[in-house]
Amino acid sequence: MQIPKLQHTQSGNFFLIAGPCAIEGRDIALEIADKIKKITDRLEIPYIFKGSFRKANRTKLNSFTGIGDIAALEILKEVGDTFNLPTITDIHETEHAAMAAKYVDVLQIPAFLCRQTDLLVAAAETGKAVNVKKGQFLSGQAMHFAVEKIRSVGNNVVFLTDRGNSFGYSDLVVDFRNIPEMQANQVPVVMDCTHSLQQPNQSSGITGGKPALIETIAKAAIAVGADGLFIETHPRLSEAKSDAANMLPLDKLENLLEKLVKIRKAVVA
Template sequence: MLNIPKLKYTNTQNFFLMAGPCAIEGEDIALRIAEKIITITDKLEIPYIFKGSFKKANRSRKDSFTGIGDEKALKILERIGKEFNVPTVTDIHESTDAAMAAAYVDVLQIPAFLCRQTDLLVAAAETGKFVNVKKGQFLSAGSMKFAVDKIIESGNNNVILTDRGNTFGYQDLIVDYRGIPEMRSFNVPVVMDCTHSLQQPNQASGVTGGKPALIETIAKAAIAVGADGLFIETHDDIKNAKSDAANMLDLTLLEDLLKKLIRVRQSIL
């Protein structure tokens, strides 16, 4: 299990969970969502990491929501970590983001499109924080060994890999579940991103679509083939969410889903 400070239930046989809203939209919303998720994960004894992007840099349109301000959002993540005593994770997009974000969160996440950016990986590694690298939609699972090597060779063994599907045509993604055991062979925890893997990018509107009805399917299959953790973006007011509303899980569905996944996990142990 991950040795992240504040991570509870480290002796459990459950998978761990990274979950939260796509982006930090405001303090009240983030705290409310965090509290609801933590109530569920504590009840089910699932190790939990709160997720929220302090900045959204990869947007289709210039008028898309990008954030409420870097420092303001990072301070909200810091407050959640301290108030609820849980680790937190956020994306970074540039090398200069690494040290800044590391002062507030426990895990730095490398977006899929940036997983080959050597300077970014090295900067994240040098903070000493856990580094979660999302597999590029354009890469094989085996290719992620090079991302792992870059971080470890920079003096940091705290690496997580996350699958989020592979590009299929111009407007869809598919998941090749052979990649989960292949990436686990690198001796790092492997996570399945159950929401971004259901995105439908490059829509004519400039707003990414999604298939959230299949989140349960993606998650069950990932646990069945041995995923160590799951990544799920969730919101309690999806219709008003400012980012990735089309593929997030309604928070009211989370507890029932996790109960089903625990049963899947128990069946393969």
């Protein structure tokens, strides 16, 4: 992938998109990025720091949405500059594309918005890499059209992310056929190991999750041949302002990645 500052691309490893669900503040973002970079450098895993500058898709009206757009984007830029890391954030409206592109290296299209043509084209027109999350309501094959929209304006730096399929019963199911089906578009494919374990639309208004299965999803994805993994992580889940129920505790990330690197080596051997 032609993404600035993406290191270790010749290692043969999967790449990792990881960080907190949302940008909660400068210190916590720098803390997380520092710890993950040390791990990924040692394991030679290409790493992209992630964090949402705004959380637009919330169940409850009073859920945390962010610390302010520019404030959060400036923190993302500082993380990238401080650790020489590419950064990624999701956008929800066409006007967000040009704004966010000034601060990050990759623009992400949320799953619920993957069919929004104007949003996809606006992201592509910035010239930044674009990660499109597969809608929970779509097959892997249907994402061909999202790739076409990005490429229609001459942007070929695109990858796709699976995050499970929903059947409307406050749960998600991962169909690993989606990985090779999306790879048929000649693009890297990522498995979102944390959002795919969400249990949305709970009666409490707070999304639930099954974080104990993160390792299971990650291992299976690497075994199937996923090019990258997406993992939301936080050092203190009790303090996390978004998606605490399905994030991986940061102190468990290193051990998990060590196992996954071994699986990757076995798969490509």
